[in-house]
Amino acid sequence: MSDRYYITTPIYYVNDKPHIGHAYTTLACDAIARFMRLDGREVFFLTGTDEHGQKVEKAAADAGMKPQEFTDRVAQNFRDLAKAMNFSHDDFIRTTEQRHVAASQAIWRALEKSGDIYLDSYGGWYAVRDEAFYGESELTAGPDGKKIAPSGAPVEWVEEPSYFFKLSAWQDRLLKFYADNPKFILPESRRNEVVSFVRSGLHDLSISRTSFKWGVPVPSDEKHIMYVWLDALTNYITAVGYPDAKHPLWKFWPADIHVVGKDILRFHAVYWPAFLMSAGIAPPKRVFAHGWWTNEGQKISKSLGNIIDPLKLIATYGLDQTRYFLLREVPFGNDGDFSHKAMVARINAELANGIGNLAQRTLSFIAKNCAGKLPAPGALSDADKAMLGAARGLLSAMRAAMAVQELHKALGDWVDVVVRANQYIDAEAPWTLRKTNPKRMETVLWVLAETLRHLGVLILPVAPQAGNALLDQLAVAQADRVFARLGEGGALKDGTALPAPQGIFPRFVEAESKAG
Numbered sequence: 081m082s083d084r085y086y087i088t089t090p091i092y093y094v095n096d097k098p099h100i101g102h103a104y105t106t107l108a109c110d111a112i113a114r115f116m117r118l119d120g121r122e123v124f125f126l127t128g129t130d131e132h133g134q135k136v137e138k139a140a141a142d143a144g145m146k147p148q149e150f151t152d153r154v155a156q157n158f159r160d161l162a163k164a165m166n167f168s169h170d171d172f173i174r175t176t177e178q179r180h181v182a183a184s185q186a187i188w189r190a191l192e193k194s195g196d197i198y199l200d201s202y203g204g205w206y207a208v209r210d211e212a213f214y215g216e217s218e219l220t221a222g223p224d225g226k227k228i229a230p231s232g233a234p235v236e237w238v239e240e241p242s243y244f245f246k247l248s249a250w251q252d253r254l255l256k257f258y259a260d261n262p263k264f265i266l267p268e269s270r271r272n273e274v275v276s277f278v279r280s281g282l283h284d285l286s287i288s289r290t291s292f293k294w295g296v297p298v299p300s301d302e303k304h305i306m307y308v309w310l311d312a313l314t315n316y317i318t319a320v321g322y323p324d325a326k327h328p329l330w331k332f333w334p335a336d337i338h339v340v341g342k343d344i345l346r347f348h349a350v351y352w353p354a355f356l357m358s359a360g361i362a363p364p365k366r367v368f369a370h371g372w373w374t375n376e377g378q379k380i381s382k383s384l385g386n387i388i389d390p391l392k393l394i395a396t397y398g399l400d401q402t403r404y405f406l407l408r409e410v411p412f413g414n415d416g417d418f419s420h421k422a423m424v425a426r427i428n429a430e431l432a433n434g435i436g437n438l439a440q441r442t443l444s445f446i447a448k449n450c451a452g453k454l455p456a457p458g459a460l461s462d463a464d465k466a467m468l469g470a471a472r473g474l475l476s477a478m479r480a481a482m483a484v485q486e487l488h489k490a491l492g493d494w495v496d497v498v499v500r501a502n503q504y505i506d507a508e509a510p511w512t513l514r515k516t517n518p519k520r521m522e523t524v525l526w527v528l529a530e531t532l533r534h535l536g537v538l539i540l541p542v543a544p545q546a547g548n549a550l551l552d553q554l555a556v557a558q559a560d561r562v563f564a565r566l567g568e569g570g571a572l573k574d575g576t577a578l579p580a581p582q583g584i585f586p587r588f589v590e591a592e593s594k595a596g
């Protein structure tokens with residue numbers, strides 16, 4: 081296993097305010113990046129904004145602004161969101177930066193050199209909303225009788241001179257690449273879709289336009305603007321220094337994973353590896369496609385006015401609660417539905433009654449009955465050993481799940497240990513032992529504290545603030561809040577003075593009942 085880990089989010093179109101879909105992809109990457117850092121890997125985590133193309137040019141015009149001014153303003157919203165969500169990215173790339181224009185032109189030249197670019201003219205359908213070309217057979221009639229793309233986006237007929245990339249020539253090499261790298265596309269069902277799409281035959285891809293200006297000029301022919309997806313995908317190598325092979329960050333390439341929404345999988349799993357192989361660059365190791373969120377059962381759209389604002393979620397439910405819910409509620413890769421009821425159910429059952437209650441019962445019992453110091457364990461019973469075994473076994477289970485991006489499964493394993501620990505405290509009943517067998521009470525409390533230490537460290541990737549608050553209460557030193565300190569080696573030392581306990585996850589109480 082390499083000790084480096086390079087993870088990317090898609091770069092977001094700056095045509096609008098960020099919403100839950102944008103927060104979701106980056107959140108998943110943030111949790112994975114934090115997990116890998118805590119596991120001792122050298123991580124490079126990239127996010128950013130996709131600022132070129134017709135879609136952004138049009139949004140700027142609609143706002144009555146120059147594209148650069150407009151993108152400066154909207155890109156800032158994405159940075160603000162990243163801060164509010166406590167994202168830990170190492171770089172935030174904007175495609176309007178000079179380093180990126182240079183990298184995009186460099187990859188163009190590399191494709192040209194390999195003989196995969198030719199000049200022709202394009203006549204076909206284009207959806208500005210998706211920045212994508214569609215074949216006639218993919219289109220259907222929309223509600224007003226006009227043609228629409230499979231995504232629902234309106235299409236327009238485009239006819240102009242265009243440079244093409246010889247994608248058709250890459251079909252067999254792509255199929256071989258998928259066969260040789262069976263986990264290149266995850267989840268499995270998505271991989272099958274991509275493979276059958278490629279098998280059904282690839283057309284050459286139009287990669288330049290002459291009818292608008294907002295983009296990267298083709299280096300050898302400045303009347304042409306590079307197709308925004310070729311420009312956008314290149315961000316993943318720009319950020320690690322392309323085309324400078326001596327750049328200190330180039331060691332991170334190939335990326336370990338690009339996390340994307342299912343709607344943009346084709347660009348990442350078909351076009352991108354073909355571009356890279358043609359340019360003589362290794363393709364990324366994995367592309368993971370996640371599903372889409374609906375809101376209380378309805379598709380999220382601006383026209384329906386049901387966009388979910390992540391900042392509102394944080395204000396209503398709390399930051400770590402929101403982060404936890406989004407990653408726990410839906411198997412990563414599936415579509416999911418956001419509902420207030422589901423959010424409250426998760427917060428109250430698993431956070432407040434689960435870990436919150438466990439921490440509160442254990443820590444306040446220690447505060448009251450052990451003079452606020454960690455008690456010393458005596459001989460361990462089978463139940464104690466089983467409890468510690470479950471806590472100490474959690475890292476390897478979560479690691480296995482995270483290696484294939486089963487974030488929900490990693491959290492499910494974590495919750496299982498919380499449930500088990502609550503059963504353990506009920507069965508061992510330290511409140512009874514206090515009178516009947518105080519030495520045994522101390523052992524039970526130590527086992528619980530040690531279990532909480534594992535739960536606190538292992539929740540850091542998803543709920544960093546709450547995890548740290550729990551570890552503060554166990555007096556775990558900052559340097560010990562890493563996976564390498566889990567297990568027996570980093571065990572809590574008896575006699576350590578603990579600060580006064582404080583609740584970590586309050587119950588969510590509905591506003592009406594609060595008032596009443």
Ligand code: MSP
Pocket residue numbers: 089090091092093100101102104105130312313315340341342343344371372373374380
């Ligand atoms: N700019 C391109 C990506 C270029 S990457 C080289 C783009 N941008 S986007 O802003 O439209 O979308 C970014 C991501 O948000 C996509 O991964 C998309 O799947 C995700 N989501 C947008 N709406 C979503 C939901 N309702 N639910 C979950 N994710 C969704 O595409």
